[in-house]
Amino acid sequence: MKKFKGTALCLDRADINTDEIIPARYLTEIDKSALGPHLMEDLELEGFAPQKDLAGIDVLVTRENFGCGSSREHAPWALEANGIRVVIAESFARIFYQNMFNCGMLAITLDKTQIDRLFESAAENFLNISADVDTETITVTAGPDTFTLPFTLTGFEKALVQAGGWVEYADQNY
């Protein structure tokens, strides 16, 4: 199974859409890795410099309705091309959410209080997050602090993540 842990970046905005994740002008790219350098290059957020801030990041933490807009699967691919396999948010758009699991990646929904807590921790220290799909918990390390938070997945979502995505799952099962 892929690793779901590492350094987290917090993006403090709701409704980040698929055009902001990967602009439409890159849809003629055939190779997923070609999307990598363009991740979030159109996202306007105070103090956010995509190239610099996304370097070395493994986990994103963000607000409501992440991934709204078109059905393009280029959005999770652009994340994966940068080594980001976990997105933690208050809520997700439906197709983006399904696309994440179809790609064997992990989308975790937490309530606002918990997301606030992650944002507060990140303000002081580097945030390190590791997600355990079996026990459905994330472990957060921020400076001297360590705490865990529970999350829930459906059986199907768990199976997709464990298989490494829908292609692998379907190939094993059908």
Added chain:
Amino acid sequence: MGKTIAEKIFDDHRVDQPFAGVNVLRLDRVFCHEITTPTAIQDLKARGKDRVFDPGKIKAVIDHVTPAKDSKTALQGKILRDWARRHGIIDFFDIGRNGVCHALFPEKGFVRPGFVIIMGDSHTCTHGAFGAFAAGVGTTDLEVGILKGVCAFKQPDTLKIEITGALQPGVFAKDVILEVIRRITVNGATNQVIEFCGPVVDAMSMEARMTLSNMAVEAGATSGICRPDAVTVAYLWPFIKDEYKDHKAALADYSRYLPDEDAVYAGHEIIDVTDLVPLTTFGYKPDHVKPVSDMVGTPVDQVYIGSCTNGRIQDLRVAAQVVAEKKIADSVRAIVSPATPDVFAQAMEEGLIKIFMDAGFCVTNPTCGACLGMSNGVLASGEVAAATTNRNFNGRMGKGGMVHLMSPATAAATALTGTIINSSLFTGPAQTK
């Protein structure tokens, strides 16, 4: 408990229910085009799984940008073409034989009542016009469809939309679907299947039903299904005549997909279209809909007649009737793009192409072209188009451009004046609001 069309199709195709509410369905067709399929092909190759489940059930076309406009789109076409050859996909449509997927595949007889169809294209819902469950999917779902011939879907809730009354002259299926979207909004049917029914749908041709089903996704629906009936059978007859003794036998067979009397629906809308007037969109969302009469006088830079919504022969006939023996306004550029080679040939035979050219239209080869702003009529920033397409999203036909969606009749009339106008001025008595 009675069942809807979608539930009956699901029961027929379910191969697994791995978790509650998740249905893995057997696919009758996987449709492919050159924008979303190449990434799926490359990924299958990278995984060492460059296989197809059944080359006879996969149909592929280069339609979005054709002829290729640059080396990137040429490569997308090449990957699809090479893959189709490698796997013996016989129904592969390259330039000269290609047309807009959702117009071409029905015309080739690839769709049947009760089929489950996927494609990496959101307007796949069009094929629901034949009583099929047809849904647009992402690249991974497409990939699995190609490899294994299955796709997972949630158990569908169905929204029944009953169209009653009688359409007035000058009002078309396009106006009906715009009215549906206006009423239920762009999220009105999210995660649901729409079942279109009622006397107005019963009286529609297959072409008009395809226009209706085509835009179901603009209300968020997974699929938009019409009930299979004698009209469906008549359309399909050339393709099914060896399977059935006569029309009656085919109809009896397809009737097993009709909804039960006591089917349970998530919702039921009744729309009486007797007083419906021609409609158009005014903003960047398909539910921003107004009567054409409220938009009269709005100047447009380009008129586009074509696409999977309204590029079929009946659409071209109506538009040609409006522009016959007239000239488009000097201020406007007009483009007509017959959706398939057969539509093009038929339009030539009927003299429609000549009518368009005499009026000052540019006639292009069959392609999606300007519909998605990639080629053949991209708008400049600040320009306005009147189009028979299905999406008016910001920048859809070109960055900074505005698109007003409307019927072919309204679009053709608009080409004549250079401003949005009701086609009734050219075809018959003026419509009142």
